[in-house]
Amino acid sequence: MKPRGRRPGDEDTRARILNVAREQFAHSGYERASMRSIAGQAQVDPALITHYFGSKVGLLTEALRLPVDPAVVLESVGHSEPDHMGEALVRAMVGAWETPVVRQHFLGMLRTAASHEVAREVMQQTLHDSVQVAVARLVDDDADRRSALVMTQMAGLAFTRYFLQLPEVVALTPEELAASIGPTIQRYLVDPL
Amino acid sequence: MKPRGRRPGDEDTRARILNVAREQFAHSGYERASMRSIAGQAQVDPALITHYFGSKVGLLTEALRLPVDPAVVLESVGHSEPDHMGEALVRAMVGAWETPVVRQHFLGMLRTAASHEVAREVMQQTLHDSVQVAVARLVDDDADRRSALVMTQMAGLAFTRYFLQLPEVVALTPEELAASIGPTIQRYLVDPL
Numbered sequence: 001m002k003p004r005g006r007r008p009g010d011e012d013t014r015a016r017i018l019n020v021a022r023e024q025f026a027h028s029g030y031e032r033a034s035m036r037s038i039a040g041q042a043q044v045d046p047a048l049i050t051h052y053f054g055s056k057v058g059l060l061t062e063a064l065r066l067p068v069d070p071a072v073v074l075e076s077v078g079h080s081e082p083d084h085m086g087e088a089l090v091r092a093m094v095g096a097w098e099t100p101v102v103r104q105h106f107l108g109m110l111r112t113a114a115s116h117e118v119a120r121e122v123m124q125q126t127l128h129d130s131v132q133v134a135v136a137r138l139v140d141d142d143a144d145r146r147s148a149l150v151m152t153q154m155a156g157l158a159f160t161r162y163f164l165q166l167p168e169v170v171a172l173t174p175e176e177l178a179a180s181i182g183p184t185i186q187r188y189l190v191d192p193l
Numbered sequence: 194m195k196p197r198g199r200r201p202g203d204e205d206t207r208a209r210i211l212n213v214a215r216e217q218f219a220h221s222g223y224e225r226a227s228m229r230s231i232a233g234q235a236q237v238d239p240a241l242i243t244h245y246f247g248s249k250v251g252l253l254t255e256a257l258r259l260p261v262d263p264a265v266v267l268e269s270v271g272h273s274e275p276d277h278m279g280e281a282l283v284r285a286m287v288g289a290w291e292t293p294v295v296r297q298h299f300l301g302m303l304r305t306a307a308s309h310e311v312a313r314e315v316m317q318q319t320l321h322d323s324v325q326v327a328v329a330r331l332v333d334d335d336a337d338r339r340s341a342l343v344m345t346q347m348a349g350l351a352f353t354r355y356f357l358q359l360p361e362v363v364a365l366t367p368e369e370l371a372a373s374i375g376p377t378i379q380r381y382l383v384d385p386l
Contacts, residue, residue: 029222029308113357114307115222124357132361148353148361149373155357156349160341164306164317164348168325168341180342180386184377193373 017042021063026108029115060122067105070134086186090178149188210235214256219301222308253315260298263327279379283371332382342381
């Protein structure tokens with residue numbers, strides 16, 4: 001998606017703007033974080049943000065873009081034993097979330113989305129276009145319903161473990177999660193509903 | 194929990210303060226909503242808030258208290274056929290969430306909790322003391338782990354259906370949710386893990 005003809009320095013500037021935007025959206029909320037305040041902290045002209053991202057919603061959409069491609073995270077699931085796809089999916093997604101960059105992104109996305117309806121809509125669209133579509137590719141039939149059910153379980157695991165930090169959920173190891181929640185995902189992906 | 198000797202007018206004032214607090218915490222975030230601004234909008238002296246709730250955290254804790262007692266919502270689950278406890282639990286909780294007052298409370302709690310670490314801790318404690326304890330009462334063994342797993346699924350259903358509003362999750366009827374997610378909860382409550 002990288003436009004051609006961009007100089008190397010452009011990527012650094014773009015990344016710096018996105019880092020500041022993520023921080024301000026999560027901390028101050030979508031409405032309060034202004035293009036001007038983001039430009040100020042990133043030490044660029046506000047017009048450059050418009051040049052790169054088109055609008056505030058465009059900047060938000062880029063800022064919330066997932067740091068890893070769910071299709072790549074879930075690639076191993078498609079190659080796993082048919083009876084163990086559920087376990088493989090839990091293991092792959094928990095593995096991603098346990099890395100600080102992915103976990104921080106999830107928490108920032110959640111804080112931003114909670115602050116404003118527009119931000120919630122962008123989070124919804126991002127998860128739909130990435131996670132839900134990637135999960136739907138793993139199933140043979142009823143893709144919408146199956147991927148929706150997988151989302152209810154996996155979003156809830158992330159929400160209770162990384163955001164709420166319910167002690168009893170935090171206490172479970174990734175392997176225990178794969179063993180306990182894997183069969184749920186297996187049923188949602190494969191079994192008759 | 195009502196202290197004795199309180200006059201009827203006190204209850205109205207107390208309820209008015211809590212309504213304003215819920216609104217300001219959800220809209221402005223825990224940190225920005227001040228005792229002074231809440232008192233101003235509720236048309237009371239700030240000292241009265243301290244008198245009723247002790248502190249800002251005390252006010253927050255009361256404001257986030259669940260509008261229905263999970264033990265009451267889940268009472269029917271304990272009386273259902275042992276093979277259908279999972280379905281009964283999904284039906285009872287979705288039934289509660291589909292009422293505007295409970296759904297609005299969940300969304301307000303989430304927005305507040307996303308705004309500040311203290312608010313997140315209060316949400317965690319509230320859900321632990323109420324929902325997790327009520328679910329743990331339904332099971333015979335491994336109560337911590339079973340209730341934790343139930344929380345991951347049910348919190349995720351509420352999160353994706355009422356907050357994110359993923360279209361494919363919103364599209365499912367309460368009966369479809371009971372039929373699809375019920376067996377998951379049944380396994381978490383009863384089956385060997």
